[in-house]
Amino acid sequence: MRRPWQGQVEKPPQENVPRCDLSNPLCPGAVRANGEVNPQYMNTFVFDNDFPALQPDAPEPDACNHPLFRAASARGVCKVMCFHPWSDLTLPLMSLAEIRAVIDKWVELTVELGASYPWVQIFENKGAMMGCSNPHPHCQVWASNFLPNEAQLEDRTQRQHLQERGVPLLLEYARLEAQRKERLVVENADWLVVVPYWAVWPFQTLLLPRRHVCRLQELSDSEKDSLASIMKRLLTKYDNLFEVSFPYSMGWHGAPTGPRLGADCGHWQLHAHYYPPLLRSAAVRKFMVGYEMLAQAQRDLTPEQAAERLRALPEEHYRVRPR
């Protein structure tokens, strides 16, 4: 962390984003690439991605004739979900009721798409640094006819842990972190956020329920309210860290759905990962490059240092705080 930095500096995010801009395809009333006009939506709004990576009718690949050349079709749907009608807001600047509406829509989409698809990936890319090309607050939901790699890995390791220790991995982990406190960032009666012991991104966090929950749709009303609250607190701290709208990719992992809705999911614990790229300031990020790609991740600061810095930050957003 003490080495001089003469490398790439990141541009600050666009300031003064117009609240409503009819040339922005995510705004109420705007025309999208396919010619449809967005409704004058009041809270969230979901539509099919006009440039989907997954399609329901993807063709079967040619039959493979060698074990080293195996392929299978990947089918699914890609949806975009706007969080709010205004383009100049982000989650931490939204009210608890508005964040709650986002959570309700996440639950609804998980139920709807999870009725047939085995995996429903909700994720948010926030900030240009994270490949986001539109400042309007939104996330994506990609449902697939297969368990993606990360899902398979989490399924396997959680199953193994339950077999070996008789308690779900992330439930045991959350209890230990709640006691140890050194990697804790924020907590409330139902949830906690830690910089995980195995974090590789500088300010990576893991959002965990305190009780055993397999999927978003199992959350009670009050758990959804307390989730809105802890999200707002975490994301406010993130923005306050470098006094910038904090870029990240985040997403939810819960038990597989579709054909696996009826199967035993006792080993699964619902959780959200936050992967933010910034390291030293709003302008200097962590690069996951050479050694990280070819050998293994190495950290520039410890999870305990990261957690301590995040814990110490105020829970009032720097943009609304009286100076």
Added chain:
Amino acid sequence: MRRPWQGQVEKPPQENVPRCDLSNPLCPGAVRANGEVNPQYMNTFVFDNDFPALQPDAPEPDACNHPLFRAASARGVCKVMCFHPWSDLTLPLMSLAEIRAVIDKWVELTVELGASYPWVQIFENKGAMMGCSNPHPHCQVWASNFLPNEAQLEDRTQRQHLQERGVPLLLEYARLEAQRKERLVVENADWLVVVPYWAVWPFQTLLLPRRHVCRLQELSDSEKDSLASIMKRLLTKYDNLFEVSFPYSMGWHGAPTGPRLGADCGHWQLHAHYYPPLLRSAAVRKFMVGYEMLAQAQRDLTPEQAAERLRALPEEHYRVRPR
């Protein structure tokens, strides 16, 4: 690939890098952070990284008392290796003899550090986009007292393949790709470069020997010459793709060393990975973000399309070509 791009655009690399700049710590005659003066080196030059991520005397972590909280010390050394005395050169613009000097130094370092360390990771981060903070042509060599994750994975999968099919994985793979040709980029009598079947970065490539070679030090003189040649051809094509000094991270993987120098390494095949970030132009990169981090990689173009584009490019560098 057809979706409109309104996201982050990358800055072109610095133009007119001065050939020699005494304030650049990689130049001959410059003073480094530790006060040492670099010699007037003529081809390559190796020194200890003044800000090492690995150190030979890293302390043991506190004894862990829980299976979910396991830690071990990571010991090693980090070296920096300059490719050439001039800051305004890159490998594809160097002569074959100069590239051969780089290869010879790689061999020397693998032997020297591999005498005691089980893993010697040679890697080059090229371009600001890949976290490189100095335009002077150079790579890094990190040796560790453990097998990093990627090395462990390659060790395991190659061992399993040899057991199951009686031939080293990457030797069988190279033979098949040499026949199929659709993912081939360049080849010569000793080497071939393919966009691997499993590529995730748009123009990712894999450099493979045709015969079974475990480690860099097993290469014959003529194989080192033909390696210099194929590297120059590949990297020239890379630069020609978007007419820009092409950013990438690359690195070598060979059989483990140190205590495993005497062990059977019949399953291992030496190879180099190239991971370039650019997707559509010198300004628009691939972002490995939300879905990629949380679910799995998804490609914007197929390996066959990428290989075809690279194959079609001239082997004369755009900067030295008469227009």
